[in-house]
Amino acid sequence: MSLLRAGIDILLDQIEVQRTVIDARLDKPAYWRGQLRHGGPDHDAKVPMVASAFDGLVNRARRGDLGPLTPDQFLDLHRIGTGGGEYRTTGARIGEHRIPYRPHRLPGLVQRALARASDGVEPPPLAAARLHLELLLVHPFSDGNGRTVRLATSWILLRAGYRSTLLTSVEQHVRGNRRAYARYFQMLTLAGLDTQGPWLRMALNMMAEAAVHASAFRTREDSMRAALAGRTFDQQSQLLVANDFKGKTAPELEAFARWSEPSPVARAQIKRLLAEERDSR
Secondary structure, three states, rough: OOOOHHHHHHHHHHHHHHHHHHHHOOOOOOOOOOOOOOOOHHHHHHHHHHHHHHHHHHHHHHHOOOOOOOHHHHHHHHHHHHHHHHHOOOOEEEOOOOOOHHHHHHHHHHHHHHHOOOOOOHHHHHHHHHHHHHHHHHHHOOHHHHHHHHHEEEEEHHHHHOOOHHHHHHHHHHHHHHHHHHHHHHHHHHOOOOHHHHHHHHHHHHHHOHHHHHHHHHHHHHHHHHHHOOHHHHHHHHHHHHHHHHOOHHHHHHOOOOOOOOHHHHHHHHHHHHHHHHHHH
């Protein structure tokens, strides 16, 4: 086994552990939270569109409609999420990289990528990462490719039973490390499209990082809540977040004064998980 493949397998194992811990108390997949990968002047207008498309996928999963994503449904994601709904009719570039696929080939390429991602051969996170890359390389639309592709990859995870947006919202996996995302894609186009391994590992690592702090929190949460017996769940949650990340220690929590590092990223992950759990009740 190559070192690259071993690294991918380690990340897949890590994500599965996180998924088991994080999703344990969520009865249903959670709805959209947060922002998009990019900011920009029209960011606020784009968020509700992507959120609507994502929540449509969540509703589909909640209904138990877990069939593979079809090409027509992929076009619907582009329509709802970006206002488009049609394949490009001209050539395309990503920076200096010219997309080699002509417009007449796009429907077949999209269909093939969606079918491969849904065949069950690869673990869902790896299938999602590969679909993410393959559809980016096809670049089927004149605009909104990234947003639509990340919605499609979210469906691979929702269909597999993933529930927390810490794992299902692929759009937000790349938000915290946008430069690496772009750099690895540029490396791929320069080195040749057969060298996908590093990009796949990067995508899986971003997914793992999106949930690592929340997973660690959940493993120690029961003992922390036991120290706060008698308070409501929401009161407990407020104390847990405050004490975990601001260096404060309530009298009941003296034994847990060193829970974790004071990281804004960690705090954001835990607050999201607690909010999803509250909404799931």
